[in-house]
Amino acid sequence: MSHHLVEVKDLEYAYPDGTKVLRGVSFRLTHGEAVAIVGANGAGKSTLLLQLNGCLWPQAGTVRIGDFPLNKGTLSYVRRTVGMVFQDPDDQLFMPRVYDDVAFGPLNLGLPPEEVEDRVMQALATVGAAHLKDRPPYRLSGGEKRAVAIAAVLSMSPAILVMDEPTSYLDPKTRRQLIELLKTFKHTRIIATHDLDMVLDLCSRTIVLKEGQVVADGPTLAILQNDELLHSSSLEKPLCLQGCPVCQGRKAPAD
Amino acid sequence: MATIESSLLNIGYLETLSYQQTPLHRLDPRAKLLTTLVFIIAVVSFGKYEITGLIPFMIYPVALIAVGNLPPGYLARKILLAAPFAFFIGIFNPLLDRAVLVQLGPVGLSGGWVSFASIMIRFTLTVSAALILIASTGLNAVCLALERLGAPTGFVVQLLFLYRYIFVLTDEALRLMRARSLRSFQGRGLGFKVFTYLIGQLLLRTLARAQRIHLAMRSRGFDGTIRLLRPLEFHLQDAVFFLGWSSLFLLLRWYNLPHQLGHLLTGLAP
Amino acid sequence: MHMADALMSPAVGGTMWAATAGLTAYSAKKLRKDLDEHKVPLMGVLGAFIFAAQMINFTIPATGSSGHLAGGMILAILLGPSAAFITMASVLTIQALFFADGGLLALGCNIINMGFFPCFIAYPLVYQKIVGARPTRGRILLGALAASILALQLGALGVVLETFFSGVAALPFATFLLLMLPIHLAIGIVEGLVTAAVVSFVWQAHPEILALAPAAPAARGHSHKPLWLGLALFAVVTGGILSWFASSHPDGLEWSVKGVTGQEELAAPREGVHGALARIQDKLSFLPDYDFKKPAAEKQAEKPESWPEISTGKSLAGILGAALTLLLTGVIGLGLRRYCSPGKG
Numbered sequence: 001m002s003h004h005l006v007e008v009k010d011l012e013y014a015y016p017d018g019t020k021v022l023r024g025v026s027f028r029l030t031h032g033e034a035v036a037i038v039g040a041n042g043a044g045k046s047t048l049l050l051q052l053n054g055c056l057w058p059q060a061g062t063v064r065i066g067d068f069p070l071n072k073g074t075l076s077y078v079r080r081t082v083g084m085v086f087q088d089p090d091d092q093l094f095m096p097r098v099y100d101d102v103a104f105g106p107l108n109l110g111l112p113p114e115e116v117e118d119r120v121m122q123a124l125a126t127v128g129a130a131h132l133k134d135r136p137p138y139r140l141s142g143g144e145k146r147a148v149a150i151a152a153v154l155s156m157s158p159a160i161l162v163m164d165e166p167t168s169y170l171d172p173k174t175r176r177q178l179i180e181l182l183k184t185f186k187h188t189r190i191i192a193t194h195d196l197d198m199v200l201d202l203c204s205r206t207i208v209l210k211e212g213q214v215v216a217d218g219p220t221l222a223i224l225q226n227d228e229l230l231h232s233s234s235l236e237k238p239l240c241l242q243g244c245p246v247c248q249g250r251k252a253p254a255d
Numbered sequence: 256m257a258t259i260e261s262s263l264l265n266i267g268y269l270e271t272l273s274y275q276q277t278p279l280h281r282l283d284p285r286a287k288l289l290t291t292l293v294f295i296i297a298v299v300s301f302g303k304y305e306i307t308g309l310i311p312f313m314i315y316p317v318a319l320i321a322v323g324n325l326p327p328g329y330l331a332r333k334i335l336l337a338a339p340f341a342f343f344i345g346i347f348n349p350l351l352d353r354a355v356l357v358q359l360g361p362v363g364l365s366g367g368w369v370s371f372a373s374i375m376i377r378f379t380l381t382v383s384a385a386l387i388l389i390a391s392t393g394l395n396a397v398c399l400a401l402e403r404l405g406a407p408t409g410f411v412v413q414l415l416f417l418y419r420y421i422f423v424l425t426d427e428a429l430r431l432m433r434a435r436s437l438r439s440f441q442g443r444g445l446g447f448k449v450f451t452y453l454i455g456q457l458l459l460r461t462l463a464r465a466q467r468i469h470l471a472m473r474s475r476g477f478d479g480t481i482r483l484l485r486p487l488e489f490h491l492q493d494a495v496f497f498l499g500w501s502s503l504f505l506l507l508r509w510y511n512l513p514h515q516l517g518h519l520l521t522g523l524a525p
Numbered sequence: 526m527h528m529a530d531a532l533m534s535p536a537v538g539g540t541m542w543a544a545t546a547g548l549t550a551y552s553a554k555k556l557r558k559d560l561d562e563h564k565v566p567l568m569g570v571l572g573a574f575i576f577a578a579q580m581i582n583f584t585i586p587a588t589g590s591s592g593h594l595a596g597g598m599i600l601a602i603l604l605g606p607s608a609a610f611i612t613m614a615s616v617l618t619i620q621a622l623f624f625a626d627g628g629l630l631a632l633g634c635n636i637i638n639m640g641f642f643p644c645f646i647a648y649p650l651v652y653q654k655i656v657g658a659r660p661t662r663g664r665i666l667l668g669a670l671a672a673s674i675l676a677l678q679l680g681a682l683g684v685v686l687e688t689f690f691s692g693v694a695a696l697p698f699a700t701f702l703l704l705m706l707p708i709h710l711a712i713g714i715v716e717g718l719v720t721a722a723v724v725s726f727v728w729q730a731h732p733e734i735l736a737l738a739p740a741a742p743a744a745r746g747h748s749h750k751p752l753w754l755g756l757a758l759f760a761v762v763t764g765g766i767l768s769w770f771a772s773s774h775p776d777g778l779e780w781s782v783k784g785v786t787g788q789e790e791l792a793a794p795r796e797g798v799h800g801a802l803a804r805i806q807d808k809l810s811f812l813p814d815y816d817f818k819k820p821a822a823e824k825q826a827e828k829p830e831s832w833p834e835i836s837t838g839k840s841l842a843g844i845l846g847a848a849l850t851l852l853l854t855g856v857i858g859l860g861l862r863r864y865c866s867p868g869k870g
Contacts, residue, residue: 016733055470076476084474090423091467094566096395096415100483108476136270136395138422156475259748262580266623278609279863294566295630299537303693310847313854321861342706344688367695374693379532381626389622409553413615416569421576422621428577451719454594455726461574462727462734468566479562492771517846 005030006052006160006188007203010061015056016022023212031159034182034189036199036220039209040234046087048209049162053082064164064199065160071192080109081186084179087165089145093137098129098148105156112116123155124148141212143174147181160188196238200224208233263425265333269386272325276343278394284392284400290500293389297504298380303370304356306512309377316383322422323391330390334382338375345374377422394418403487412481428457439446485503527620527635528684529626541687542633548641549614552607564608571600573611576619595712597643598673598720602652603734604645613640638683640806643676651675660728660735667723673717674710681709 006029013022020045029035037045050056050065054075057156063070065078086092093099102123106116124130127147132140140148146166153161166182168177182189191203199206199220206223208216210233216223223229224238275279279287294315301308326466352367389397395415401488402411431453469477574601574641596616600609607761613638621628627635655668685705689698696704727733 050470053474056476079474079476084471086467086471086474088467091464092471094416094419094468094472094569096398096419102470104477104482106476107482137419139270152475176318262624267625285817291629293731294537296532297540299530299533299538299630299693307847310850311854312849314857317854317858317862321858322865324862324865333625337529340527341531344529344532344694344696344701351697352695370693370695374531377693378529381628383532385622385629386625388629394619394622403634407550407553408613409556410611411548412565413568413611413620415574416566417572417576417612417619418616420570420573424570424573424577425580428581431772432581441760447718447722448582451722451726454579454719454723455730457578458723458727459576459582459730462567462731465563465570468570469563477565479557479565481565492600493709513846515846516849520845520849523548 005064005066006190007064008048008061009049009064011048011058011063012060013044013051013058021053021212022058025209025212025214026061027207027209027214027217029188029190031188032186034203035134035191036203036206037190037192037209037232038194038196038199038235043209043233044212045194045209049084049164049192052084052160052162053079055084081154081158083153083156084161085153085161086164087168089142089149092149092206092213093140093145095138096122097133098135098137098140099133099142101148102133102152102155105152108147109156113223119153119155121153127151128155130181134181138160141174142169143171143177144172146170148173148180150181158187160190161185164189165194166191167193167198194235196224196235197240200238200240207211234250258428260367263338263422263429265304268329269453270393271392273396274389275391277323277391279391280430281488282496283487283493284396285403285487285489286497287388287495288397288400288404289394290497291384292499293504294384295381297508298377300508302368302376303373306369306373306376307517308507308511309373309380311507311512312380312504314381315504319387320393323387325387325390330383330386333386335371337382338378341374341378345371386499399483399487408481424457424461427460431435431457483508527617527627528631528638528687530630532688532691532693533628533631533634536695537687537691538633541629541635542602545614545633545641546634549636550612552610556611557609559607561608568604568608568615571603572616573700575600575612575616581590581703588709594719595639595677595716597639598647598652598669598676599723601644601648602669602720602724609648609686610644612639613644634683634687638680638687640644640870642679642683646679647672647676655695662725665725665728665786666718669724670714674713676715677713678706681705723753727781729856758857 008028009026010026011021011022014020025048026042027035037048047056051058052065054070065074065081068074068077070078072236095100095104099120103116103122106119111119120133121130124133129147129151131146132144132148137145137148146169150161150163150166166178170178175195175198179198182191182202189203190201195197203220205218206213206216206220208223208229209241215233216226216229224241227237230237259446294312298312319325320330343345348371349365349367352370355363356366356369357364392400398411398414398418401414402408411433437451456468578596581594597613598610598869600612603609604612617627617635621632621635652668652672655671656664682702682705685698685702688694688696688701694701724735734763744749750785846869
C-alpha cells in the first residue's frame with residue numbers, strides 16, 4: 001500500500017511580500033494514519049496543507065504523494081488522491097445544489113453519468129446527507145454544510161483526506177457526530193486544527209508547527225501531556241487531560 | 256438595515272415558494288420560460304390606448320397563482336414596490352395628452368388617462384408574469400432552461416455563481432453594517448468616508464473569498480469548464496402548457512373578448 | 526434607471542435583446558478564449574458583491590438623502606470589459622427576476638444601458654485613457670469620475686431613446702431628456718466618487734489586484750473590436766428603428782417639434798362624437814408612434830374602428846365586457862385554487 005504514503009521534505013514557502021511561512025518542514029505518513037497538525041495562529045498550518053495538493057507550490061523542498069513526486073505532470077493524479085476539505089464550507093460549496101456540488105469532482109474526472117450518480121449518492125449516504133441532495137448550500141445548517149463538503153471530496157474516492165479546522169463553527173453535538181464519522185474512515189487523514197480534544201480522540205500522531213518549523217512529531221498523548229512544549233507553542237492541554245478544572249480550582253485555596 | 260434583511264428574505268421566500276410540488280412547479284422550466292416570454296410580448300404589443308383587450312390576459316397570472324399555490328397578496332406587494340418608475344414616466348401621459356378619447360355620458364376621458372391606465376395594466380401583467388416564473392420554477396431551473404435554450408454557458412454559470420454567493424456576501428455586508436451602526440452615534444460615522452472603507456473592506460474580503468473558492472475548485476479538478484448533470488425532459492404536458500397558453504394569447508391578442516361580451520350584454524339588455 | 530416592460534414596444538425590446546444576446550455571446554466567447562479560469566469564481570462573487578454593496582448606504586452631505594453604488598464601473602476596473610459586462614448582465618437579470626426591477630422584455634435595454642455603456646465605452650475610452658498603466662490617487666479619481674459620468678449620461682440617453690421609440694409614454698423626447706440628464710449627472714458624480722474612493726482603497730491595500738485589470742485588453746490594438754462591434758450594433762439598431770419610423774411617417778421629425786409646442790391647441794375641449802373622432806384623427810397624425818408598434822401594416826386601416834369606446838354606447842359595452850371578463854377571471858382563479866390545493870378540499 002505504498003501508494004498511500006505522504007512524504008514532505010524540507011519544504012519552504014514565503015508569501016509574495018517575503019514573509020517566510022514554512023522553513024524546512026519534513027515528515028512522512030504511512031497508509032491509514034490519522035495525523036493532527038497543530039500550532040499557533042500563523043504557524044503555517046493552512047499553508048502547509050495547501051502544498052499537499054498543489055494549490056501552492058513550494059519554493060524549496062519536495063512533496064511526494066504515493067509513488068509520485070508532486071509536479072505539473074502528476075498534478076491531476078495528486079488532486080484525485082488528496083481530497084481537501086477547506087475551513088469555510090461556503091468556499092467549498094459553490095454549486096447551486098448539494099447534488100451538483102458533490103458531482104463536481106467526479107464530472108471533472110470525466111466519469112460517465114451513471115458512475116457519477118452512484119458515487120454522489122454513496123458519498124452523501126456515508127456522511128448521512130442523502131436527504132439534502134436537492135437543497136441549495138445556503139439552506140444548510142453549519143453541520144450539514146460540513147458534512148456535504150466532506151461528501152464532495154469523498155465522491156472522488158481520495159486515498160488521503162486533508163482537512164482544515166473541520167470542527168470550527170460546529171455546536172458540541174454536531175462536533176461529536178463529525179468526530180465519530182471521521183473515526184470510521186480508513187483514509188490517511190491529515191487534520192489541521194486548534195481543537196486538541198478532537199486530536200486526542202481521533203489522531204494517533206501529532207505534528208506541532210511553530211513559526212514554520214516542526215518542533216515536535218510523535219504520539220498524540222505524549223505531546224499533549226508535554227506542558228512546556230504546549231505552552232511554548234501557544235497551545236493548551238486539552239480539557240480532558242486537565243482533570244476537573246472546577247475541583248482543582250476549589251482545592252487550591254483550601255490548601 | 257431592515258431593507259437588506261427584507262430583500263434577502265424576499266429572495267429566500269421566492270426560493271421557498273419554488274420548492275412546492277404543484278402541477279405548475281413540476282412543468283419543465285423551458286415550457287414556463289417560453290410561455291412567459293410569449294405572454295409578455297403579446298401584452299406589450301397592444302396599442303397605447305388599449306385597455307379592454309388587456310383585461311383578459313389577467314387570466315394567465317390568476318390561473319398560475321391558483322394552480323401554483325402562490326400567495327397573491329405577497330406578489331401584489333412586490334409588484335407595488337417595483338411600480339415607481341413606470342408610474343412616474345406614465346403619469347406624464349395625462350398631463351401631456353389631454354384630448355378626450357372616451358366619452359362616458361357627461362364625462363370625457365382624455366387619451367392620457369387611458370394610456371396611463373394601459374401602462375399600469377401592462378406593468379402589472381408583465382411584472383407578475385416574471386415573478387410567477389421565478390416563484391414557480393426557482394432560479395436554478397430557470398438557468399438550466401436558459402442553457403438548454405442556447406444561452407452562453409459562461410453567462411449561465413455566472414448567474415448560478417452570483418445567486419449562490421448573494422446570500423453569503425449580503426450576510427457579510429449585514430455584519431459590517433451592524434458593526435458600523437452599533438458604534439455610530441447621532442448619525443456620525445454614516446458618511447461618505449466610512450462608507451467607502453466599508454465597501455472597500457467588503458471588496459477585499461470578496462476578492463480573498465474568490466481566491467479561496469478558486470482553490471477549492473482546482474482541488475476538485477476544475478479546468479475552466481463547469482459541468483452540470485441534470486437531465487431535463489420535455490414531456491407532453493409541457494408542450495400542451497406552452498402551446499395552449501401561447502395560442503390563447505394569440506387569440507386574445509387579435510380577438511377582443513370583452514367587446515364581444517359587452518355587445519352580447521348590451522344587445523340583450525333593452 | 527431601470528426601464529420597465531410597461532413602457533416598451535416589442536420592436537424596441539426585441540432589438541435590444543438581440544443586441545444584448547450578441548454582446549453576451551461575444552463576451553462569453555472571449556472569456557473562454559482567454560482561459561482565465563480564476564475569473565469564473567471571481568465574477569460570480571463580485572456580482573454578489575455588487576448586490577451586497579448596493580445595500581450599504583451612506584448619507585449624502587447636506588441633503589439628508591442616502592446614496593449607494595451602482596457598480597458597472599467598479600466591475601470594469603476589476604475585471605476588464607468582457608467579464609464585467611457578463612457580471613453586470615447577471616446582476617440585472619437577478620434584479621429583473623426577483624425584484625421586478627425593469628422586466629424581462631426590458632432586460633435587454635437595461636443590460637445595454639447599465640452594462641454596455643460603462644464596460645465597453647466609458648471604461649476603455651475614458652478610464653483607461655486617464656489612469657493608464659500607472660495609477661495614482663488623482664488619476665483614479667479623475668478617471669472614475671469622468672467615466673462614471675459618461676456611463677450614466679449614456680445610460681440615461683439610452684432610457685430616453687428606448688422610451689421614445691417605444692412610444693407608450695407620451696413624454697416628449699426633449700423634455701424627457703432634460704429631465705433625465707441632470708438627474709443622472711448628479712448620480713454619475715456620486716457614483717464616480719464612490720468608485721474612485723473604493724478603487725483607491727483597494728489599490729493602497731493590495732496594489733497587485735489592480736494590476737490584474739490593465740491586462741484587460743482595451744489598451745492594446747485588437748481590443749477595440751468589442752467596442753466597435755457594440756457601437757456598430759447600436760448604430761444599426763438605432764438606424765433601423767429611425768428609418769422604420771421615418772418611412773411610415775415622413776413628417777416624424779416635424780412632429781417632435783410640434784409635439785412639444787402644440788399641446789395647448791389639442792387640449793382645447795371640443796364636443797360631440799364627431800369632435801372626438803376628429804380629435805382621434807388629429808391624434809393619430811400627431812402621435813405617429815401610436816402605430817409604430819403594429820408590425821402588420823393592414824392593422825392601420827382598421828385602427829379607427831378598433832376604438833369603439835368613442836361613442837357612449839360602445840364605451841358602455843366595453844366597460845361592461847371588461848368587468849365581466851375580470852369577474853370570470855376571478856371565478857376561474859378561485860375555482861382552480863380550490864381544485865388544485867388538497868388542503869382546502
